[in-house]
Amino acid sequence: MTPTEYEYLRKFLRDHSGLDLSADKQYLIESRLLPLARKAGISGIGELVQKLQGAGSGALVTSVVEAMTTNETFFFRDKVPFDHFRDTIMPEIIKARAGRRSVRIWCAAGSTGQEPYSLAMSLKEMGAALTGWRVEIIATDLSQEVLEKAKAGIYSQFEVQRGLPIQMLMKYFKQTGETWQINPELRAMIQHRQLNLLHDFAQLGTFDVIFCRNVLIYFDQDTKINIFNRLARQIEGDGFLVLGAAETVVGLTDTFRPIPERRGLYKPNDARAAAAKPALAGAAPRVAVMAGR
């Protein structure tokens, strides 16, 4: 690949998904895009770049952008954030929202669904404490392909053994041949939507909890700052932001502050005016009312 082609693709990816590639990631581009080109009957990176530059390449743009995303995820990834969710976040929310008995949670890069389903299972495990509560989990991702998989909730034997305790597999999944599908009751708790974090997301409304894990690491500093600032507008004044193990707001923005001794947890800083945010546009919100046991 020529330096000009590489620079074109770098800029293309930064513009479309925020992916910030350093100057030496040619191998990554080739390993992800050559198979894609071959399938599309395109001879190589050179021709691919020409096609991207040409008009009417919408489907190709999407497949190039999606091919360059890293979708790796596990159930209860890193465990600690989910312990915090159970032991710190939800107890506070349950107290603070005792009046309206509803909670809105956003998984801002939900990938193939392991993260939102882990949250759904955690909520189920809370049992009586949430009986009668309206629970809304919105899982978004840039990639349509991972969203389809998340919606189906079907996982391989390998995937259900990464991070998922065996008791939870038994309790919340149904085996069909070599695969395992998460129960309809949990699937019904989650609304899946395509969303690019580079674009406006104000229409999603305001959340009590935002999980935004292992996606900002791929972005450059300005993009991170921009996203943090916009996330701050979608979070309740007493809400929680949860980041990945390698991510932080420190040194980037003061819209959030880390919670001491709760690694990965952040609180919004200013008590922003509770300006009424529009509710979900488009599809009717999927709200699960938690049943008792």
Place this chain on the structure above:
Amino acid sequence: MKTCLVVDDSSVVRKIARRILEGLEFEVTEAEDGSKALEVCQHKLPDAVLLDWNMPVMDGFEFMGHMRRLPGGDQPKVVFCTTENNVAHIAQALSGGANEYIMKPFDKDIIADKFAEVGLIPVGQAMV
């Protein structure tokens, strides 16, 4: 150093498991069937047992029953590791006293995740 007893009638599987577990800083002993494993446990109980199901002489499920009745036999964490991958077997293992369950084939990540799950290794270690 924590100890792990690997019980499997396949020497290849035992070797792979040993390599993974030594990487997770376990001292590993091996047994090729349930009755040999029981002898090891009567001598000294390990911290963990990685346990195949189908083996000649005594199978893994029967072994677990005997081991759990030894003095202190409720202590070791038992992680099944078997090609039996259906709900009935998993339920039977759990009600018989297993702590975790791995469906073969397995790899280092799965063993590390499952061992972290039952507290045999710190969570962070599963990530390396």
